[in-house]
Amino acid sequence: MLAHPSGADKRAPPTATTGDTRMPELPEVETIRRGLERFLPGRRFTRVDVHDRRLRTPLRPAALRRRLVGRRVQALKRRAKYLLVELDDGSVLVLHLGMSGRLSCTAAEQPLAPHTHVVFRLDSEKELRFRDHRRFGMLFVVRRERLDRHPRFAHLGPEPLEAGFSPGYLFERSRGVRRPVKNFLMDAAVVVGVGNIYASEALHRAGVHPNAAAARLRLPRWQRVHAAVRHTLESAVVAGGTTLNDFHSVDGREGEFQVQLDVYGREGEACRRCGRVIRRLVQSGRSTFYCPGCQR
Numbered sequence: 001m002l003a004h005p006s007g008a009d010k011r012a013p014p015t016a017t018t019g020d021t022r023m024p025e026l027p028e029v030e031t032i033r034r035g036l037e038r039f040l041p042g043r044r045f046t047r048v049d050v051h052d053r054r055l056r057t058p059l060r061p062a063a064l065r066r067r068l069v070g071r072r073v074q075a076l077k078r079r080a081k082y083l084l085v086e087l088d089d090g091s092v093l094v095l096h097l098g099m100s101g102r103l104s105c106t107a108a109e110q111p112l113a114p115h116t117h118v119v120f121r122l123d124s125e126k127e128l129r130f131r132d133h134r135r136f137g138m139l140f141v142v143r144r145e146r147l148d149r150h151p152r153f154a155h156l157g158p159e160p161l162e163a164g165f166s167p168g169y170l171f172e173r174s175r176g177v178r179r180p181v182k183n184f185l186m187d188a189a190v191v192v193g194v195g196n197i198y199a200s201e202a203l204h205r206a207g208v209h210p211n212a213a214a215a216r217l218r219l220p221r222w223q224r225v226h227a228a229v230r231h232t233l234e235s236a237v238v239a240g241g242t243t244l245n246d247f248h249s250v251d252g253r254e255g256e257f258q259v260q261l262d263v264y265g266r267e268g269e270a271c272r273r274c275g276r277v278i279r280r281l282v283q284s285g286r287s288t289f290y291c292p293g294c295q296r
């Protein structure tokens, strides 16, 4: 659970139920990565069955089979919200869950759930299954050395939980940027994986108004924003991601993860820190929640 400054409010935490887009964000993808790490490394793909080609980029079953069958999984990594399954021939199976994608590691005899697109049979008793009823997910294979130049990856900024993301970086990167700080933080070219919920929460924690122009923030404020982004994402990774309707963890459980949200989804409720009423505004078509008392 996300700690909040007062530490006194023990009511049930709100979850994201505001009708805003619900999709797996970076902490959820990292949770899935950690879950899959128990099953995949060291295993070999023995079969690949495509049941439905329709994803954001249509699947090519023969090419997938040719590139995956017989390959052994060496490691499981993540870049932004992409899962990277590194294989023993120097290629990488890239998976993106889109809006509603779900990965499960299931016993092979389990019946297929509806909307299962791909089944990867492993040389164990298990299958890795990818399903996505809204079909915004993606799945492709690329050579590892080409990954950084791939059109999906070439423009990506630093990882928020790694060293390239620092207060100094944010300060330099934001010079001359008039966009609101929230939009700036959600720009994958600036930093990857800071989604709508976590951007709202981090700015509240940092005490920065979401509409403040990025260029107007001086270094001490970026230090607070940086620390708040780190804290918010790390807490969510620890908690296993927020509970979102369409999100399922890797072994099929759902609804176990709860992150306490201090502003997101709490329009009209009292700020836990200062007692003022939480407000909502719309920025670039997305809901932003903030406290007019704490965030200036």
Ligand SMILES: [Zn+2]
Residues within 6 Å of the ligand: 271, 272, 273, 274, 275, 276, 291, 292, 293, 294, 295
């Ligand atoms: Zn407040």
